[in-house]
Amino acid sequence: MNPFSRLFCRGYQICFRLALPLLPYRQPELLTAVTDIPSLLQREHIGRVLLITDAPLRALGLTQELEKALSQAGIACAVYDGVVPNPTVDNVEQCRALYLESGAQAMIAFGGGSPMDCAKAAGARIARPQKAVQAMGGLLKVLRKTPLLIAVPTTAGTGSETTLAAVITDPATHYKYPINDFALIPDAAVLDYHVTLGLPKQITATTGMDALTHAVEAYIGRSTTKLTRAMAEEAVTLIAKYLLRAYRDGQDAEARTQMLQAAYDAGIAFTRSYVGYVHGVAHSLGGQYGVPHGLANAVILPYFLEEYGPSCHKALARLARKAGIAEETSADEPAARAFIAWVWEMNRAMEIPSCTPEIRAADIPALAAHAAKESNPLYPVPKLMDARELETMYYKLMPKEDTP
Ligand SMILES: NC(=O)c1ccc[n+]([C@@H]2O[C@H](COP(=O)([O-])OP(=O)(O)OC[C@H]3O[C@@H](n4cnc5c(N)ncnc54)[C@H](O)[C@@H]3O)[C@@H](O)[C@H]2O)c1
Ligand SMILES: [Fe+2]
Numbered sequence: 001m002n003p004f005s006r007l008f009c010r011g012y013q014i015c016f017r018l019a020l021p022l023l024p025y026r027q028p029e030l031l032t033a034v035t036d037i038p039s040l041l042q043r044e045h046i047g048r049v050l051l052i053t054d055a056p057l058r059a060l061g062l063t064q065e066l067e068k069a070l071s072q073a074g075i076a077c078a079v080y081d082g083v084v085p086n087p088t089v090d091n092v093e094q095c096r097a098l099y100l101e102s103g104a105q106a107m108i109a110f111g112g113g114s115p116m117d118c119a120k121a122a123g124a125r126i127a128r129p130q131k132a133v134q135a136m137g138g139l140l141k142v143l144r145k146t147p148l149l150i151a152v153p154t155t156a157g158t159g160s161e162t163t164l165a166a167v168i169t170d171p172a173t174h175y176k177y178p179i180n181d182f183a184l185i186p187d188a189a190v191l192d193y194h195v196t197l198g199l200p201k202q203i204t205a206t207t208g209m210d211a212l213t214h215a216v217e218a219y220i221g222r223s224t225t226k227l228t229r230a231m232a233e234e235a236v237t238l239i240a241k242y243l244l245r246a247y248r249d250g251q252d253a254e255a256r257t258q259m260l261q262a263a264y265d266a267g268i269a270f271t272r273s274y275v276g277y278v279h280g281v282a283h284s285l286g287g288q289y290g291v292p293h294g295l296a297n298a299v300i301l302p303y304f305l306e307e308y309g310p311s312c313h314k315a316l317a318r319l320a321r322k323a324g325i326a327e328e329t330s331a332d333e334p335a336a337r338a339f340i341a342w343v344w345e346m347n348r349a350m351e352i353p354s355c356t357p358e359i360r361a362a363d364i365p366a367l368a369a370h371a372a373k374e375s376n377p378l379y380p381v382p383k384l385m386d387a388r389e390l391e392t393m394y395y396k397l398m399p400k401e402d403t404p
Pocket of ligand 2: 158210211213214279293297
C-alpha cells in the first residue's frame with residue numbers, strides 16, 4: 001500500500017479508536033431458554049411477532065417449542081422461513097413485506113447468522129422505507145429505531161446476536177457486504193444450548209472457527225480495549241477447550257453451552273474492535289461462489305496470520321499464552337508460531353480443507369477489489385494491504401495445482 005493510503009487508513013482508524021468510548025454500544029438482554037421469550041414480549045406489550053428462520057431448521061422441528069410457547073401465551077406468530085445461507089437482498093425484502101403484512105410488532109430471529117442478519121436488515125428497511133438495502137452497506141446508514149429484535153443463535157457462531165452488523169449478498173452483482181449500525185444490535189439474545197445440540201459436525205466445526213476468527217482478528221487489530229481483549233481471550237480459551245469436544249460429540253451439553261458463550265464473547269470483541277482481511281476475503285468468496293462463511297474463514301485465517309508475520313506476533317503470543325496454547329514462559333515469536341500451528345491443527349482435526357477450490361484466477365482482481373473496499377480504511381489490521389497485495393492471498397488459497 002502506498003504511503004498516502006497508509007496514512008489515510010491509520011488516521012481513520014485512530015479517529016474511530018478515540019471515538020470508541022463515546023459510541024452508543026449496548027449489549028442485548030440475555031435469556032437462557034427459548035421458553036422465556038413470551039414473557040419478555042408480554043412485558044413489552046407485544047401480541048404479534050414475525051419469526052424469521054430457514055426452511056431446514058423448521059423442517060427439523062427446532063422452532064416447534066418456541067412456536068408452541070408463543071401460542072400458549074396468546075402471541076400471534078407469522079413465520080418467514082425463506083432465508084438462505086449468505087442471505088440475499090430478496091430475503092430481506094420478503095421478510096420486510098411479511099412483517100408489514102402480518103401486523104407484527106417485533107421480530108424473533110431463530111437460526112445461524114443468516115436468519116439473524118436477514119432480520120436485522122429487514123428491520124433497517126422497516127425503519128428506513130425509502131432507502132434500498134444496497135444503500136445501507138457500510139457504516140451508520142440506518143440511524144433510526146428498528147423493530148424490537150430477539151435473536152436465538154442456533155450455531156456458535158457468528159455472534160450476530162450481539163453485533164451491530166448484518167451481512168447481506170446482492171445476487172445480481174455477487175457482492176456481499178456488511179451493514180453496520182448501532183440500531184442493529186439485537187434487544188435480546190437467547191443462549192439456549194438445546195437448539196444447537198443437533199448442529200451437524202461440519203457446521204459445528206466451521207461456525208466454531210468463525211467465532212475463533214472474530215476473536216483473533218479483533219485481538220490482533222490496533223483498536224482493542226480492555227473489554228475486547230478480555231472477551232477475545234475468554235472466547236479463544238473456551239474454543240481451545242470445547243470446540244473439538246462439541247465437534248466429536250454434538251450432544252455434549254457443556255461443550256455446546258460454552259461454545260455459545262465463546263461465540264457471544266467473540267461477538268462483543270469484534271463488534272467494538274472490528275475484524276480484518278480474513279473477513280473481507282471471506283465475504284468476497286461468499287458473495288461470488290456461495291462459500292459458507294465459517295468455512296471460508298477457517299481456511300483463510302492461518303494464511304493471513306502467516307502473512308502478517310512479526311506485525312501480529314506480540315498480540316498473537318499473548319493470546320496463545322492466555323488461552324493455554326503456548327507455555328506461559330514462551331517468547332513472542334515461538335508462542336505466535338505455536339498459535340498458528342494450532343489453527344492449522346484444528347482445521348486438520350475437523351477435516352476442514354486447506355484451500356478454496358472455487359477460486360478462479362480470472363475472478364481474483366474483482367474479488368480482491370471487494371475485499372479491499374470492505375476492509376480499508378475501516379479494519380485496523382496489523383499490516384495494511386491494498387487490492388493488489390490482497391490478490392496474492394487469493395492465489396495462496398487456490399489448490400496448488402491450479403496456481404498459475
Ligand atoms: N452479523 C454478524 O455480526 C456476522 C458475523 C459473522 C458472520 N455473519 C454472517 O452469518 C452468515 C453465516 O451464519 P452461520 O455460519 O451461522 O450459518 P447459517 O445461518 O448460514 O446456517 C448454515 C446452515 O446450518 C443450518 N443450521 C443452523 N443451525 C442449525 C442447527 N442447530 N441444527 C442443524 N442445522 C443448523 C442452517 O439450516 C443452514 O443450512 C453469513 O452470511 C455470514 O456472513 C454475520
Ligand atoms: Fe464471521
